[in-house]
Amino acid sequence: MKLVIGIVRPEKANDVLEALYRAHIRGFSLMRVQGHGGETERVETYRGTTVKMALAEKVRFEVAVSDEFVQSAIDALCDGARTGEVGDGKVFVVDLEHAVRIRTGEADLFAVTPVDDGPEAAT
Amino acid sequence: MTVTQISSGDTAWMMVATALVLMMTPALGLFYAGLVRSKNTLNTFMMSIGALGVVTITWALVGYSLAFSKGDGFVGGFHNVFLEHVGFGAQHGTAIPQLVFFAFEASFCIITAALISGAVVERMRFSTFLVFIFLWSILIYPVLAHWVWGGGWLETHGTLDFAGGVPVEMASGFSALAAAIAVGARRDYGRLALLPHNTVFVLLGAGLLWFGWFGFNGGSGLSTGHSSVLAFVNTLLAPACTLVVWFILDLLRDRKITAVGAATAIVVGAVGITPAAGFISPTFAMLLGALAALPSYAFILWRPRTRLDESLDVLGAHGLAGMTGILFIGLFAELSWNGVSNGLVFGHPAQLGWQAVAAIAGPAYAFVGTFVIIKLLGLVMPLRVAALDESIGMDVIEHGEQAYTDSEGAILVISDTFQESIRR
Numbered sequence: 001m002k003l004v005i006g007i008v009r010p011e012k013a014n015d016v017l018e019a020l021y022r023a024h025i026r027g028f029s030l031m032r033v034q035g036h037g038g039e040t041e042r043v044e045t046y047r048g049t050t051v052k053m054a055l056a057e058k059v060r061f062e063v064a065v066s067d068e069f070v071q072s073a074i075d076a077l078c079d080g081a082r083t084g085e086v087g088d089g090k091v092f093v094v095d096l097e098h099a100v101r102i103r104t105g106e107a108d109l110f111a112v113t114p115v116d117d118g119p120e121a122a123t
Numbered sequence: 124m125t126v127t128q129i130s131s132g133d134t135a136w137m138m139v140a141t142a143l144v145l146m147m148t149p150a151l152g153l154f155y156a157g158l159v160r161s162k163n164t165l166n167t168f169m170m171s172i173g174a175l176g177v178v179t180i181t182w183a184l185v186g187y188s189l190a191f192s193k194g195d196g197f198v199g200g201f202h203n204v205f206l207e208h209v210g211f212g213a214q215h216g217t218a219i220p221q222l223v224f225f226a227f228e229a230s231f232c233i234i235t236a237a238l239i240s241g242a243v244v245e246r247m248r249f250s251t252f253l254v255f256i257f258l259w260s261i262l263i264y265p266v267l268a269h270w271v272w273g274g275g276w277l278e279t280h281g282t283l284d285f286a287g288g289v290p291v292e293m294a295s296g297f298s299a300l301a302a303a304i305a306v307g308a309r310r311d312y313g314r315l316a317l318l319p320h321n322t323v324f325v326l327l328g329a330g331l332l333w334f335g336w337f338g339f340n341g342g343s344g345l346s347t348g349h350s351s352v353l354a355f356v357n358t359l360l361a362p363a364c365t366l367v368v369w370f371i372l373d374l375l376r377d378r379k380i381t382a383v384g385a386a387t388a389i390v391v392g393a394v395g396i397t398p399a400a401g402f403i404s405p406t407f408a409m410l411l412g413a414l415a416a417l418p419s420y421a422f423i424l425w426r427p428r429t430r431l432d433e434s435l436d437v438l439g440a441h442g443l444a445g446m447t448g449i450l451f452i453g454l455f456a457e458l459s460w461n462g463v464s465n466g467l468v469f470g471h472p473a474q475l476g477w478q479a480v481a482a483i484a485g486p487a488y489a490f491v492g493t494f495v496i497i498k499l500l501g502l503v504m505p506l507r508v509a510a511l512d513e514s515i516g517m518d519v520i521e522h523g524e525q526a527y528t529d530s531e532g533a534i535l536v537i538s539d540t541f542q543e544s545i546r547r
Contacts, residue, residue: 009514011514011515011516012514014315034531034532041534042523043523044523044524044528044533045523045524046524050536051530051533051535051536052533053532053533053534054533054534055532083511085511
């Protein structure tokens, strides 16, 4: 089991959602975050005050998947979020120790993607 | 020509009415800003603010003259360019100073230009939009205003338009249609749900528009006489009826009365009564308000299912409701109320004929003229921002500001000398 974390442009979030859906990944959460990843800083001016916006708005996806689904989750995040310009974001994959589905109490592989068919269907 | 005395009562009311109508433009900006996504809030609002600047100037330079000075049946002349011969004397046919008349009519041209922005929000380059309304407020609005108010051919033939069904409502609606086609749809249109980001803005904007509309219609009698009083009261009655009919239509469709729908209904009702305000009885104003809801409701429901990204439905709200109002005069105008003319129902069928001519000629000129202006502009400057910029948002790209900013991550840019001076 892995936790796939994708930090993407907010304007590409819908494309990522669509790509995840096409990859049959139905469970994920997303949150709005701010970050900095080497993109050029935008200058904004409010009356006499000029500022460089060092943090850019991003959307962070978290997808908990069985090992078989790791690659398709990464692909979906990359395909959905890529524009080719600096600032497209990053994907991180970390080990996931334990997962529980709150409604049923199912644990681990039964609690992560794929949600519909259980882990056997993935193979 | 006899010298008319200035009436202090008329003048006082018309100065207030002018201020009321001027307020409608930022109110419209608020209404529109609520309807777009948060990343385009400022740009959308600024399109209305832009009209306050650019169009006031064009109106003073040449627009007013082209609309209201003596010319031929098509357009006025240059007698009043640069505010020449516009002073404290009584405006012909009224008891208010020419200057007050000029300012009152200016506020109409301003909001009409601002209305068109609803068709091109979230993608049109701001500077190109400013050039567009500069040209539009010289080439389109004054011609249509001349047709119905400045001694043009429609007025000569007896077309009735109390407060701007032709030059304001139908002109903005059909110009918006042309602008949406000429500029093209937003890149996300039909792919993403493009939802209003702040419906409270939309409701507040509509409320302020209604408030301002009392000056818009109530002032269009250019006096405190019967027609102004009638128009003022009809401006209360008609939108209320539109609002309730809209509630019923919403209930029938989805069993839920929507807030964005209510805001739209207020605008549609006020638009519908605009051309007819001083010509029909209060009872028929209520009927007009109720009827005006139907074509606009149907169109606004249908339009988003087409490829036409006329984004904020200027055609549905202003073009169609304006047309409903213009035609309604032809049926229910009542001599005993307006002292001018009867409609078909009261025995004067020719009135309906000339209302129908206006309902065809006005939109045709606005549509063709706007389409040509934007296509020609597209040859000399980009009409829209780049695709990536459009997805980032117009506020940051076009204005270097955000509507909803926090200072997290904002690094103050200060000069070295200033930095040293505060260290000391």
